[in-house]
Amino acid sequence: xxxxxxxxxxxxxxxxxxxxxxxxxxxxxxxxxxxxxxxxxxxxxxxxxxxxxxxxxxxxxxxxxxxxxxxxxxxxxxxxxxxxxxxxxxxxxxxxxxxxx
Numbered sequence: 001x002x003x004x005x006x007x008x009x010x011x012x013x014x015x016x017x018x019x020x021x022x023x024x025x026x027x028x029x030x031x032x033x034x035x036x037x038x039x040x041x042x043x044x045x046x047x048x049x050x051x052x053x054x055x056x057x058x059x060x061x062x063x064x065x066x067x068x069x070x071x072x073x074x075x076x077x078x079x080x081x082x083x084x085x086x087x088x089x090x091x092x093x094x095x096x097x098x099x100x101x
Contacts, residue, residue, distance in 0.1 A: 015042075020055040021099060022047055022072070031057065032083070036091070038070060043082040047072055053086050054099045067092045069099075 015030040020041065029041040034057065049072050057066040074085040090096075 016058065016060050018055055018057045020053055022051055022053045029055075034059070036088075038073070038085060038087045039068070041084050041086065043084055044080075045082070046077070047075055047082055047084055049073060049075055054096065055086075056095075064093050067095050067099075069096060 015032055017028050018031050018041075020027055020029050020043075022043070025045065027043060027045065029043055032040040032042065034040075039055075039057070051072045053068075053070050053072060055068045055070075057068060059066065068086075068088050069090040070086045070088040072084055073087045076083045
């Protein structure tokens with residue numbers, strides 16, 4: 001099967017937690033996988049495609065967090081959780097001045 005994604009995903013050995021703000025609500029989410037282009041996370045509250053997302057990724061074994069800004073591109077509800085694909089618009093090692101995480 002041919003891989004159609006532009007970016008290779010990094011699948012951590014175990015999911016890791018990161019802070020995300022979506023729809024002005026801060027939540028700690030499980031990060032399922034991540035690449036330079038986006039991430040897949042589990043939200044405990046409903047979200048919809050097109051919503052803006054801001055996050056502080058605390059990647060295991062990496063001392064410096066990554067600050068990300070993006071949009072939700074896909075949502076799949078399963079067992080009271082929302083598996084969500086986020087396409088990054090910007091990634092930085094510095095916090096965004098207009099977002100509190």
